[in-house]
Amino acid sequence: MTSRWGPSAGVSEERKDSNTRSITIPEGGVNAIPQNLHLGFEVEVAEYMSKIGSDCEKSCDGCIDGSTGPAVVFCCTCHHLLCKLCHDHHKHSKIFYHHQQVGLDKDSVILLPSIMKPTKHFCSLPHHEKEELKFFCETCRSLICSDCTLVLHKDHRIADMCNIAMVHRDAMREALVCAQEVTLKLTKAIYANGKMAEQVYNSKGNATLIITQAFEQLHQSIEERKNTLLSEMEAISLSKTTALTLHKEQLMKMQDEIGHYTEMTSHIIQTHTDHEMLALGYLLPTELKASLKKIENVSLTPNLSTDIYVSLLHIDSLIKKLSTFSHVIDSSPSPSQSTWSSESVAKVKERYCVKVESMSSNGEEYPYGGVLVKAEMRSSHDGAVVPGEVEDHGDGTYTITITPQTVGPHQLLITMDGQYVHNSPSDLHVGTRYSTLCKPEQVICCGGYPRAIAIHHSGDIYVTCWSDNSIRIFDHAGQQNRIIGSRGCGDGQFNSPIGLLIIGDVMYVADYGNHRIQKLTTGGQFLKRFGQYGSGQGQFQCPASVIVDQRDRLIVSDSGNHRVVILDQAGTWLLTINGNVPGSHGFQHTHDLALDPQWNIHVAAK
Secondary structure, three states, rough: OOOEEOOOOOOOOOOOOEEEEEEOOOOOHHHHHOOHHHHHHHHHHHHHHHHHHHOOOOOOEEEEEEEOOOOEEEOOOOOOEEEEHHHHHHHHHHOOOOEEEEEHHHHHHHHOOOOHOOOEOOOOOOOOOOEEOOEEEEOOEEOHHHHHHHHOOOOOOEEEEHHHHHHHHHHHHHHHHHHHHHHHHHHHHHHHHHHHHHHOOOHHHHHHHHHHHHHHHHHHHHHHHHHHHHHHHHHHHHHHHHHHHHHHHHHHHHHHHHHHHHHHHHHHHHHHHHHHHHHHHOOOHHHHHHHHHHHHOOOOOEEEEEEOOOOOHHHHHHHHHOOOOOOOOOOOOOOOOOOOOOOOEEEEEOOEEEEEOEEEOOOEOOHHHHOOOOEEEEEEEOEEEEEEEEEEOOOOOOEEEEEOOEEEEEEEEEEOOOEEOOOOEEEEEOOOOOOOOOOOOOOOOOOOOOOEEEEOOOEEEEEEOOOOOOEEEOOOOOOOEEEEEEEEEOOOOOOOOOOOEEOEEEEEEEOOOOOEEEEEOOOOOOOEEOOEEEEOOOEOOEEEEEEEEOOEEEEEEEHHHHHHEEEEOOOOOOEEEEEOOOOOOOOOOEEEEEOOOOOOOEEEOO
């Protein structure tokens, strides 16, 4: 590679050929470049090759007057042309015998760049000729001798040439390592670029195939529909033509019959006698009248339309849709980037909706439909699967509707083009009476020793507070809206309420200290109370929990009476389950209750 110096600072020569590169002159021009002894040596070699290769006679550089004859060899160490006498002196001198010499023929001249060695470099200033250049003046950016450091450059920054050369050599090595690393990265990047170009080409082929197949299928469907319509048209036309033919044949038959009677009657009138007229006068008119009666009962005009109407519904709209049928874009939807949103709980036998939004691989919106989205809800108990219905809105969003069939934990699985979307599969709980929960990790500070919580279908959160004898209501964000109740034994008052159940807009409160169940609206209006202190039927002693089963019956834990009581929602006593029975595996001080997916009652008791 040959480096060419530009004519001025900041200017680069254009590339001349594959072996020539341009470089930029530093600011300050050529004078800003330190002495380049290597380049000087290259120039010196080129000059000697030109001189030796010429056809003119060469004089000896070692003789004073050149009287000993022309030069016959070139000393590659001294860089001198030598005559035969000087050449012999070199061979026999202890100082010069090791010098390498070449002849002046053309074959030897070609070898000159490979065997010619640079000489030591000496200072060019007067009286410094014998001083070798061993130092570098950083102020003047030039090589100097030891005498120069004491005179002309005594106040300058001086450094040992070998040290400076070592620093630059190390810097070049580091630069070389960096260049090799960058070259490797560039090589990989170029390879990756080629692979991407290959992928683009393959994607183009796949897209072309998809478009071609889609429009071939569309064309086939259009052709099939056209043929179907033509067949329907032919059938209608044949039906109308057949009906007209039959009607015409019927009319012609009647015409022939009337013609026959007309001809016969005319003939009889002209040729028969009066006696014969008396015999035929009763017969022929009767038959003729019967034929005319038939004609009266037949419509002379066919009862059908001659039109064959073609109903092309919204053809303009269809053509407009075809103009936007499918899209070719520079990115594809990415399931890992796509998002979906829904509640984390669902209600059994009710529609549960999920909204899916497709995103491209670079994280931007993908505003096109047509992606294959599938969804299903899978029970964690028995693995039963309920498929979802997917509605494509055509703008990159999809609505999934699933109706869960069983209660309990489930998994929601959503795929896009066969791959799971972000955060899928996801855990989902299916219940009987609720459809929403407060935000995960949300903390609601309510005070009053909270004992039970229930969720209204509006999203409001109801909490029973033991110590301040009330029910506090919070919105979905955790802000307190209002307080229901106060301490007392009257209607709508509480004494240490614990259990809480909400069904629709009605709530049931286990009024622990008043030994009763109170029924109120979720707005706080008193409706009814069940029970009083005691151990008999219709009585409670410190009821602690109330839940509802699949038959909408109330189940109450009667803590002080060590039993579980089942009521209807009007408060009618239905069943008592005694836990404190001698000789049985019973329970005492019943507290909390729960139902499993098979509707078995679980009792937390002492």
